[in-house]
Amino acid sequence: MRVKIADCLGICNGVRRALDIVEQALDACENNILYVYNEIVHNTFVINELKKRNVIFVHSVDEIPDGASVVFSAHGVSRDVEAAAKEKNLRVFDATCLLVKKNHRAVEQAFAENKRIIFIGKRTHTECVGTIGRVADGYCYIVENEKDVDLLPDFDDEVIVVTQTTLAMCDVENISSLLDRKYKNIKHLGGICFATYDRQNAIIKLAKECDLILVAGSAASSNSCRLVQIAEKCGINAQLIDSVDDVKNIDFSSYQCVGITAGASTPQEKIDELITFVQGI
Ligand code: SF4
Numbered sequence: 001m002r003v004k005i006a007d008c009l010g011i012c013n014g015v016r017r018a019l020d021i022v023e024q025a026l027d028a029c030e031n032n033i034l035y036v037y038n039e040i041v042h043n044t045f046v047i048n049e050l051k052k053r054n055v056i057f058v059h060s061v062d063e064i065p066d067g068a069s070v071v072f073s074a075h076g077v078s079r080d081v082e083a084a085a086k087e088k089n090l091r092v093f094d095a096t097c098l099l100v101k102k103n104h105r106a107v108e109q110a111f112a113e114n115k116r117i118i119f120i121g122k123r124t125h126t127e128c129v130g131t132i133g134r135v136a137d138g139y140c141y142i143v144e145n146e147k148d149v150d151l152l153p154d155f156d157d158e159v160i161v162v163t164q165t166t167l168a169m170c171d172v173e174n175i176s177s178l179l180d181r182k183y184k185n186i187k188h189l190g191g192i193c194f195a196t197y198d199r200q201n202a203i204i205k206l207a208k209e210c211d212l213i214l215v216a217g218s219a220a221s222s223n224s225c226r227l228v229q230i231a232e233k234c235g236i237n238a239q240l241i242d243s244v245d246d247v248k249n250i251d252f253s254s255y256q257c258v259g260i261t262a263g264a265s266t267p268q269e270k271i272d273e274l275i276t277f278v279q280g281i
Contacts, residue, residue, distance in 0.1 A: 003279050006261035008202040012195035014097030015041045015265050018074035021095040025071050035064045038073040038126045041265040042221035044242055075126040076100040078133020103162050103190040104134045110160040111135035120175050121164030149178040159186045165193040166223035169200050195264045196223050203227050203261050207234035210259035214241050216274050217263030224263025244277045
C-alpha cells in the first residue's frame with residue numbers, strides 16, 4: 001500500500017498566529033487563569049493541551065470574572081461580545097484571523113452605507129455568528145445552501161455578498177452563481193481564504209491518485225469537514241481522523257494508495273503521528 005501526502009495541508013497562518021497570541025497571553029497572565037472565548041481553533045488536541053495549562057474555554061462573557069484576561073478565538077466575535085468584555089473591564093487579546101477581520105470590515109462598511117448584505121455560511125458556526133454580529137441583529141441575510149437563495153427577497157439596490165472563509169469552493173461557486181442570476185446589482189466582497197483554497201485544491205489532486213483519503217482534523221473544524229466532503233464528491237472514500245485511534249479500526253486490505261491531508265487547525269505533531277502510523281501498516 002502506497003501512502004501519499006497532500007501538497008498543502010495542516011496549520012495555516014491564521015491558526016499559527018492565534019496560538020502565538022494565546023502563548024503571549026499566558027505569559028502576560030503569569031499565574032492567573034486565562035479565559036478563551038470559544039475554542040481558540042477547532043481542534044480537540046489543541047484544546048485539551050491548553051486546558052491542561054489552566055486555560056478555561058467559555059461561550060459567554062458572563063462566565064468570565066471582571067478584570068480577567070480573555071483571548072478572542074481565530075473565528076472572531078460580534079460587537080456585543082466586544083462591548084460585554086469592555087463592560088467587564090477584561091484584558092482582551094484578539095486572535096481573530098486577519099482574513100476574518102477583512103470580512104468584518106466588509107460587512108461593517110456595507111451596513112454603514114445602508115447596503116443589503118448576504119452572508120454565505122453556516123448560521124451556527126462561530127465565524128458566522130461573529131461576522132453577522134458586527135452589524136444590527138437580523139440585518140444580514142444568511143444563505144447556507146442553494147435552496148436559501150429562493151427564499152431571499154428581491155432587491156433593486158446594491159447587494160453585498162460576504163462568505164465564510166472555510167466553506168467548500170464548489171458550494172460557494174454554485175450559490176454565488178444563483179445569487180448573480182437573482183440580483184443585477186451585486187458585489188462579492190471577502191470570501192473563502194487562501195488556506196482553504198490551497199488545501200481543497202490539494203485534496204482534489206490527491207483524490208486522482210488515491211482510493212482512500214484520511215483527513216487529520218476534528219469534527220468541529222469546518223475546513224477539515226469540507227476536505228472530507230470534497231474527496232467524497234471526487235468519488236473517493238474519505239475519513240476524518242481526530243487521533244490515530246480512529247485509524248485502528250480501518251481495514252486497509254483493499255486499498256492500493258492512501259492519501260493523507262489535514263485541516264488548517266491540525267497541528268503538525270498530529271499529522272506526523274498519523275503519517276507514521278499509516279506508513280507502518
Ligand atoms: S482557515 Fe483561513 S480564515 Fe481560518 S484561520 Fe486559517 S487563514 Fe484564517
